[in-house]
Amino acid sequence: MTTSEDAGERARHLPAGRRAALVDYVGQQGQVTVAQLAERFDVSIDTVRRDLDQLDAEGQLIRTHGGAVSASSMAPNDSGLDVRLRMQVEEKEAIARRAVEIVSNGSVVMLNGGTTNLAVARNLRNHRDLTIATNNLRLPAEIPAKVYRDLYVFGGSVRSITQTTTGPVSFQVVENGEQIAVQADLALIAVGAVSTTGFSTSNLGDAAMMAAMMDHASKVAVLADSTKLGRRLFAKVAELARADYFICETRPSADIATALEAGGVEILTP
Template sequence: MEASAPTHRRRLPAGRKADLATYVEQTGQVTVGDLATHFEVSIDTIRRDLDQLDREGVLIRTHGGAVSAASGQLKDRALDVRLRMQTEEKERIARLASNLVEDGSVIMLNAGTTTLAVARALRNHRDLTIATNNLRIPAEIAPSAFRDLYVFGGAVRAITQATTGPVTFTMTPGGPDVDIRCDLAIIAVGAVDESGYSTSNLGDAAMMSEMIQRADRTAILADSSKFDRRLFAQVTGLERADFFVTNTPPTPRLLAALAQADVEVITP
């Protein structure tokens, strides 16, 4: 019996699929145009390929291109990309961190998608005073959760949708800074190893460090992709945190270092 004509394939040809995934992982960030030129196919074909690989979790689709989904690549990424990375892990961490917050307390939250998840997890809290440099939090946190919400001024980093500057407020223009304190600083970091907590930007590191200095207690947040890594700017040593909140137990070496620094590790 004669075989019928082949139907339109819904999956990528195996060779191009593997090559495309490898190319994106090695390059880190690519555009549709670059990929079309590199693989000598149409832009529409590349768009379909990227959509399929995004659905399979091989890469992360962005406007006009894609970035690698490899957890080992700890480069600065735009917020819309990072919002789609390790989402389940961040939600677990956020729920644990929210349990450390007492109604009526004063908290500071730094920039990042994990602290944004914390803000959403605070929906059942009441009478909080919140200070943050995360420009997305005012729109995402439940209005019933807070009594007062303050956003630190400074230069805006578009890639993180956050401000970078001093952790201070003034009552009047040109007046003296108000000395502020908080009960708990909730700080998401980009990496953690035996030397401490780090991030990729100097301004962010300075702001995070100052939040920690102004807090009675500090909870550091990091998912397992951040373990045993070191980024450009050191935030502080391990011992400056009271809690380390993560989605899975740290590696034995990191766990021993946290224990030595008297940091309580909180996992699901």
């Protein structure tokens, strides 16, 4: 006599049943390797890879080098860049398209690290004669050479997980024996969290870099997708009023919107 447990076990080894069980398992574990999944489900490495590719295409998990992660578990702050590049892609593109509208040709622009500003860099393709300064090590490869006149990358300690330089750095340059402060027309700062108490991120060095960029810009635009709203992370970057613009793919909740507007911040949405 066949029991429901036996039927369930057979279904688990059928492609559809196995993939459903695999998604559940990844959701429970948060992050797994191909080898772990092959052992867990008693199938070959190649079978697991095909399953992961299919589930990634369906948006049920996120395929990474050597395994997979649950999208929900990796949404917080310090997931690797390869993972974060695949999160909230449409939202970041919408934010980027809105952000480049406030960038003037011929201006000096600072951009910090993060995948949102990588989207901004790509969307600057129709701009010309910009001077760009960044701590984002991936940005030079993302922005077309015809867009900028000069491109500078700030030094500092390298964080491989985010592919940025970080920490407090000197925003002074020495020319003909004199110190000259770096000054931008606009700083585009992507943050990890936004609450009524201010903008924050998960790393003290990153917060110091963001704050320094803000201090050396005539105007500041803070960028965050809606998953960052209503959250507060370890390192505070600045008060809400430090920004001139806040750019999100949707209007923030009433409490955050009220706090932003009370600080004189203009909310920009697509």
